[in-house]
Amino acid sequence: MFQKILIANRGEIALRVARACRELGVRTVAVYSTADADSVVRRYADQAVCIGPPPPRRSYCNVAAIIEAAKMTEADAIHPGYGFLSEDPDFAEICAENGLVFIGSPPAVMASLGDKSVARTLMRQAGLPLLTGSAEAARNAADVRDIADAVGYPVIIKAVAGGGGRGMTVVWSAAELSRAYTRTRAAARAVFGDDRIYVERFLERARHVEVQILCDAHGGGIHLGTRDCSVQRRHQKLVEEAPAPELDPDRVAEMCRDAVRGALSVGFTGLGTVEFLVDEDQAHYFIEINSRIQVEHPVTEMVTGCDLVHEQLYVASGTPLRLRQEDVVARGVAVECRVNTEDPDRGFVPAPGLLERFTPPAGPFVRVDTHGYPGYRVSPHYDSLLAKVSVWAPSRAEALGRAERALAEFDIAGPGVVTTIPFIKQVLADTEFRKGQYSTGLVERLVAD
Structure with missing residues (x-):
């Protein structure tokens, strides 16, 4: 078992992980932004390190600050909780490069599963049932229209890099498709930095x-x-x-x-x-x-x-x-x-x-x-x-x-x-x-x- 775990998260999940660690005799390091200076987990953990100002990209998603905090406190593993960096394969690789265990799946597995188009292909090969739709990421608007016409409306357009319920648009008719395609791609680019999308049949009562x-x-x-x-x-x-x-x-x-x-x-x-x-x-x-x-x-x-x-x-x-x-x-x-x-x-x-x-x-x-x-x-x-x-x-x-x-x-x-x-x-x-x-x-x- 680990000796010390840095919890790269905040809120209730950070406290949940800290409690589990204490029960197992594992010491903990809480990281916090200046907005969370009065957080419960900061007081509960064995050590606490401020990693930046309130915006997540400058604190809870600030990889350099988190790695430095882990090194400074001599942590041997990082628990990412959910959200933030929890499914970021690049972060997991950086942890490994710095001698830290990332508590999650291997980076290559996360990368494959994080790409929803690749994940669909892998699960199809494993014999799991899938809704009819894109075999791979759609190339352009014409590709999306061809897939939607073949599948039949309603369809749902999803971001390949999506997660957490974001980057999805339900399309009920061909008249809505062009606008939905543009909007979903823009949202995917803004949220995930990846504007690739795919299409699948939408179940109305699922x-x-x-x-x-x-x-x-x-x-x-x-x-x-x-x-x-x-x-x-x-x-x-x-x-x-x-x-x-x-x-x-x-x-x-x-x-x-x-x-x-x-x-x-x-x-x-x-x-x-x-x-x-x-x-x-x-x-x-x-x-x-x-x-x-x-x-x-x-x-x-x-x-x-x-x-x-x-x-x-x-x-x-x-x-x-x-x-x-x-x-x-x-x-x-x-x-x-x-x-x-x-x-x-x-x-x-x-x-x-x-x-x-x-x-x-x-x-x-x-x-x-x-x-x-x-x-x-x-x-x-x-x-x-x-x-x-x-x-x-x-x-x-x-x-x-x-x-x-x-x-x-x-x-x-x-x-x-x-x-x-x-x-x-x-x-x-x-x-x-x-x-x-x-x-x-x-x-x-x-x-x-």
Whole structure:
């Protein structure tokens, strides 16, 4: 096991990793921007280093500053969390060049999976089902039109380098295609520095189901079941649950086998997520593989009793998998609700500010991952995620009731601060959602209503 890990992230995930390290007797280094000088993780970690001003490119994405902090504090590994540099193969290579272990998949694997066109080709070769669409990145607008005409509308245009729900546009007719193509390419160039795009069939009533995987460097790989992440706004998740409800067990088993097979076929190691779309007939189609810990990992931990960060660290240190597939048994149902500082009534625009009151819920089988506290100022420079409220219960109905109770207890107030809690309560009360028969269009429908 490592002696000291630098956590190249902020917020709740940085604190989550720091806690796991402390439990394993591993010392930690927190890095922080000047905007996060009062962060909880800075006080919690064994050491802390300021790496720059608030803009991420000058702090949390400042590779030189992070590497220098790791060297200065004599860290032997870097945990990137999620977002920022977590799936950057160049950063992983730089870590290796400086004698640091990057806690994630190998750079070459991340590079292949980060290119969605290449990833589709690799998974097709591994035998995973894919939606019809581009065999490779589209060359130009005429190419996009030919593919869309062949696939049939609606289609979705996606950035090859996309991730985090960004760089996607649904196109409902040929009349919209040219403008959507131009807009998506421009967005991809601005966000990812890569304007390549591809096209695939769009499922109107699909569910977003993902499989948690864990693979070691010795050829071993297991899954830890499914999560349903269909409650999304602008392709960003709001509510997740494990296991995915109302799915045929045989279909689930097939999806999980596909996830492990696909990951091992490309030499994947570490903790990751294989994402699928599931149609109304419960057929599943590969979307992507994320080479990092996911925001929604707590629900998997709650139903399996497995600490995913612990296992991630053991695998990164070279230890063979400590779990066999038969050791993984899901019990009950867990639901996670993301509390973001956003205003749902204004299109989910960020609504940061000073937290004058901040009292998270408690009680049996309630877990709150957060970096907030009374007096904390939510920064406008970063993601709006403030807290994750996760609950567990023996049945889905009980878990949803517990989630409603927990959200009702959450007391957050401050000048300008608005959260997604009222909207999530609407989601939990929705008839389709209660039946477990919802799709990725749920949020759009609720907003329209």
